[in-house]
Amino acid sequence: MSDDNIMVKQIHATHAPDGREFDVKPLFQLVEDILNRATPGVDPLISAAQTRIETSDDRTNQASFIALLEALSFTIDRISCEIAYKSLGGGIKGWDKGTGGMVTKASQVLLETFCMAFKYSGSKEVDSVRLASFIPFVKVLKRVGSLLESTSHIPLFCTRSRVSKLCLFTQLASKMAPISLQQMIKGDRSMITMSDDNAMMKQIHATHAHDGRQIDVRPLYQLVEDILNRSTPGVDAIVTTTETRVEPLEDRTQHAGFIAMIEALSFTIDRISCEIACKCSAGGDAHATTLSIFNMLASYSWDAKLVLTLAAFALNYGEFWLLAQIYSSNQLAKSMAILKQVPILLEHSALLKPRFDALNNLIRAMMDVTRCIIEFKELPPMYITQDVPALSIAMAHIPTAVYWTIRSIVACATQIASLTSMGHEYAISTTNETWELSTLAHKINSILDHLKKQLFICYQYIEEKRNVETYQMLQNLFQSIHIDNMKILKALIYAKDDMQPLVDGSTKRRVHIDVLRRKNVLLLISDLDISQDELSILEQIYNESRVHATRMESQYEVVWVPIVDHSLEWADPVQKQFENLQATMPWFSVHSPTLIDKAVIRFIKEVWHFRNKPILVVLDPQGKVVSPNAIHMMWIWGSNAFPFTSLREEALWKEETWKLELLVDGTDPTILNWIKEGKFIYLYGGTDMEWIRKFTTTAKAVASAARIPLEMVYVGKSTKREQVRRCIASITAEKLSHCWQDLTMVWFFWTRLESMLFSKIQLGQADDQDPMMHEIKKLLSYDKEGGWAVLSKGSFTFVNGHGTTILPTLLAYEEWQEHVVTKGFDIACMDYHSKVHSDSRPCCRFEFLSTSGRIPDKMKCPECIRNMEKYITFLCCHDDHNIKSIY
Numbered sequence: 077m078s079d080d081n082i083m084v085k086q087i088h089a090t091h092a093p094d095g096r097e098f099d100v101k102p103l104f105q106l107v108e109d110i111l112n113r114a115t116p117g118v119d120p121l122i123s124a125a126q127t128r129i130e131t132s133d134d135r136t137n138q139a140s141f142i143a144l145l146e147a148l149s150f151t152i153d154r155i156s157c158e159i160a161y162k163s164l165g166g167g168i169k170g171w172d173k174g175t176g177g178m179v180t181k182a183s184q185v186l187l188e189t190f191c192m193a194f195k196y197s198g199s200k201e202v203d204s205v206r207l208a209s210f211i212p213f214v215k216v217l218k219r220v221g222s223l224l225e226s227t228s229h230i231p232l233f234c235t236r237s238r239v240s241k242l243c244l245f246t247q248l249a250s251k252m253a254p255i256s257l258q259q260m261i262k263g264d265r266s267m268i269t270m271s272d273d274n275a276m277m278k279q280i281h282a283t284h285a286h287d288g289r290q291i292d293v294r295p296l297y298q299l300v301e302d303i304l305n306r307s308t309p310g311v312d313a314i315v316t317t318t319e320t321r322v323e324p325l326e327d328r329t330q331h332a333g334f335i336a337m338i339e340a341l342s343f344t345i346d347r348i349s350c351e352i353a354c355k356c357s358a359g360g361d362a363h364a365t366t367l368s369i370f371n372m373l374a375s376y377s378w379d380a381k382l383v384l385t386l387a388a389f390a391l392n393y394g395e396f397w398l399l400a401q402i403y404s405s406n407q408l409a410k411s412m413a414i415l416k417q418v419p420i421l422l423e424h425s426a427l428l429k430p431r432f433d434a435l436n437n438l439i440r441a442m443m444d445v446t447r448c449i450i451e452f453k454e455l456p457p458m459y460i461t462q463d464v465p466a467l468s469i470a471m472a473h474i475p476t477a478v479y480w481t482i483r484s485i486v487a488c489a490t491q492i493a494s495l496t497s498m499g500h501e502y503a504i505s506t507t508n509e510t511w512e513l514s515t516l517a518h519k520i521n522s523i524l525d526h527l528k529k530q531l532f533i534c535y536q537y538i539e540e541k542r543n544v545e546t547y548q549m550l551q552n553l554f555q556s557i558h559i560d561n562m563k564i565l566k567a568l569i570y571a572k573d574d575m576q577p578l579v580d581g582s583t584k585r586r587v588h589i590d591v592l593r594r595k596n597v598l599l600l601i602s603d604l605d606i607s608q609d610e611l612s613i614l615e616q617i618y619n620e621s622r623v624h625a626t627r628m629e630s631q632y633e634v635v636w637v638p639i640v641d642h643s644l645e646w647a648d649p650v651q652k653q654f655e656n657l658q659a660t661m662p663w664f665s666v667h668s669p670t671l672i673d674k675a676v677i678r679f680i681k682e683v684w685h686f687r688n689k690p691i692l693v694v695l696d697p698q699g700k701v702v703s704p705n706a707i708h709m710m711w712i713w714g715s716n717a718f719p720f721t722s723l724r725e726e727a728l729w730k731e732e733t734w735k736l737e738l739l740v741d742g743t744d745p746t747i748l749n750w751i752k753e754g755k756f757i758y759l760y761g762g763t764d765m766e767w768i769r770k771f772t773t774t775a776k777a778v779a780s781a782a783r784i785p786l787e788m789v790y791v792g793k794s795t796k797r798e799q800v801r802r803c804i805a806s807i808t809a810e811k812l813s814h815c816w817q818d819l820t821m822v823w824f825f826w827t828r829l830e831s832m833l834f835s836k837i838q839l840g841q842a843d844d845q846d847p848m849m850h851e852i853k854k855l856l857s858y859d860k861e862g863g864w865a866v867l868s869k870g871s872f873t874f875v876n877g878h879g880t881t882i883l884p885t886l887l888a889y890e891e892w893q894e895h896v897v898t899k900g901f902d903i904a905c906m907d908y909h910s911k912v913h914s915d916s917r918p919c920c921r922f923e924f925l926s927t928s929g930r931i932p933d934k935m936k937c938p939e940c941i942r943n944m945e946k947y948i949t950f951l952c953c954h955d956d957h958n959i960k961s962i963y
Contacts, residue, residue, distance in 0.1 A: 106411055438520065684704050747789060
């Protein structure tokens with residue numbers, strides 16, 4: 077404007093004082109303090125130097141000043157919003173026609189500011205000197221405009237953003253007068269109860285004109301979420317000086333891509349922030365304000381619209397709580413907080429608590445919906461498309477969710493504005509706002525529940541697709557030839573290289589999977605209910621192999637692979653149970669069961685027949701499966717079964733015969749000594765103490781009569797642990813025979829015996845015409861009911877019979893004792909027992925737990941070689957400490 081007189085005339089024309097007089101000196105002192113502390117600018121901050129400003133007479137706590145500030149705060153906020161909004165181009169035509177146009181309109185902005193402020197001047201005559209002091213500022217703006225035009229190659233928003241933030245960081249969200257606030261509340265209520273949302277959503281869809289750009293809003297959302305999380309603890313945490321600890325998010329704010337995105341989007345975020353502030357300040361309808369935001373963001377995707385609007389809200393909301401948190405320790409923050417009435421609001425925090433609680437609840441709901449929508453956007457298109465019903469339903473509902481969330485953002489901004497503009501008394505006197513926030517929170521949470529349900533279905537669908545893909549990949553891997561075992565082990569345990577997935581049992585330190593490269597690896601696969609008996613025997617075998625580290629049978633590593641149900645919650649007691657088990661193991665173990673993929677668990681169950689009982693899958697140095705379950709070999713032969721292949725298993729069986737060492741090898745050295753001495757040895761079992769007393773008494777009497785050296789050993793029963801314990805106590809007290817005091821030895825005896833059957837089943841030889849297997853199957857069958865005994869002379873086992881045939885044979889000793897002299901005791905006893913057995917053969921029975929890995933489709937009776945009938949049995953032995961059967 078060339079003629080300053082014309083401009084001054086325009087300013088005079090705005091002057092219409094109403095006669096009110098204000099003592100502006102205290103307000104000026106507060107403003108002066110803020111500007112003095114702010115004007116040192118960036119250089120002193122960079123050099124870490126501090127400019128000391130003497131604190132003037134503090135009149136800010138006087139009642140008259142507080143009353144003045146409350147009276148003027150609304151006007152101050154309106155002016156602040158007006159400047160910020162007009163500076164960013166709101167309502168100014170020709171904003172995009174160049175920076176010169178922007179500066180040309182600056183005079184208009186300044187003029188309108190005078191129109192708003194000068195009506196409060198008490199003087200009817202405008203001081204022309206005071207007005208003239210503003211003219212150089214306009215001239216400076218013009219010179220700046222010329223300078224900007226000379227550097228037109230610089231994007232406008234990059235330069236503007238540095239200046240506009242001075243406005244944005246010194247004004248709170250939207251401001252409004254009491255009458256306008258009531259109008260907005262009415263508008264909100266009518267919109268929330270609108271019966272026909274279709275018309276409203278048609279308006280929203282009409283604003284959507286996505287230009288195809290894809291923005292990764294996740295980093296920006298994480299930043300916004302961090303701001304809101306640190307703000308939403310609200311007034312209680314600040315008043316009580318407690319801090320809510322928020323775990324730091326992954327810091328992506330320094331990444332070049334993120335910085336570039338913020339620079340590109342900062343202008344849009346500032347525009348939205350000013351739009352909300354100005355429209356709310358002018359008393360606009362909430363729906364109209366929301367619609368104007370959608371018009372501004374027409375070219376963005378739905379998720380970007382929401383995150384950008386939430387970022388604009390976080391900019392102002394975070395500033396409010398930042399002042400509340402630091403004003404007591406920072407003088408600049410203190411002066412600004414006073415100007416915004418923050419200390420007064422905190423002083424009346426108890427009365428405002430319902431308002432802040434409702435505000436926090438709505439903000440959390442808004443963040444949850446935003447996060448959910450981002451997750452929909454991030455769903456991998458290679459696994460799911462909009463042909464899937466759950467995704468198509470969600471995508472159709474997302475525009476509605478975005479609308480109501482942005483509508484809620486406007487409502488939240490309005491609430492903060494009413495607090496800072498109207499003062500605490502107005503805020504306390506009104507209850508409509510709290511009701512409004514609660515109503516919106518209920519609607520947002522209803523939308524969230526619907527989206528979460530669809531998202532859960534989508535995740536299930538993706539997981540199934542991934543599981544099928546991973547399962548097929550595992551099958552292909554095991555059908556291929558590899559130079560080492562790394563691909564196989566990574567696919568089974570943990571495929572990424574971002575962590576050490578194993579724990580070394582000897583050092584209890586995390587290690588990488590490379591420690592197993594080109595080694596024989598035994599995968600001990602079990603759930604968390606693996607018994608201490610199993611662990612103790614495995615540890616004994618493992619430690620014995622390590623004593624002879626140079627022997628070939630020691631060249632293997634064991635890795636515990638814990639299998640848990642991923643559908644169950646991983647709670648602290650389960651974690652503790654896992655850690656306790658892991659701490660007892662001297663071998664390697666997977667760091668956490670959660671590392672094992674669901675597809676891997678499916679592969680282990682379907683291909684390797686894992687149920688709940690432990691299995692030991694053996695991989696050679698190239699990762700090839702050489703035994704689907706070597707645990708039976710481990711129980712039977714220990715480390716002598718190395719390298720634990722199926723071929724080695726068959727070779728070991730060919731070396732075995734039906735003899736006493738097969739039953740007791742590795743269990744009791746005393747028995748092995750008796751075998752060497754050629755003694756008669758009776759192994760017997762059952763839990764019927766009356767039968768046990770008759771059997772042991774009769775056996776001793778027969779041995780005495782036949783003058784043979786006899787030793788008897790009670791080996792208990794495969795089940796009914798507590799009954800076995802009581803029998804051992806009675807046998808020991810009555811000195812009936814030798815027995816194992818350690819129940820682990822009883823468990824190991826039966827486990828080895830059962831493993832023999834399972835080993836043959838695994839090799840497909842369970843029904844071979846093998847006399848040795850017939851005897852093993854008989855003994856396992858006899859154990860299911862009543863007493864039994866195996867009679868041997870040294871290694872030679874001459875009788876294996878049920879209690880119903882063994883005891884009658886011994887009781888009838890007088891009938892066959894004449895043959896002892898000619899045939900020998902063992903043959904004479906065997907012949908007579910065969911006669912008794914042929915007259916009364918007990919039924920044979922095998923019981924397989926449903927959790928056993930491999931259950932044969934059919935079996936032949938070891939007594940008569942007929943095919944056995946198959947039943948389904950439900951059994952309870954009333955024993956909380958029952959010895960777990962392997963089958």
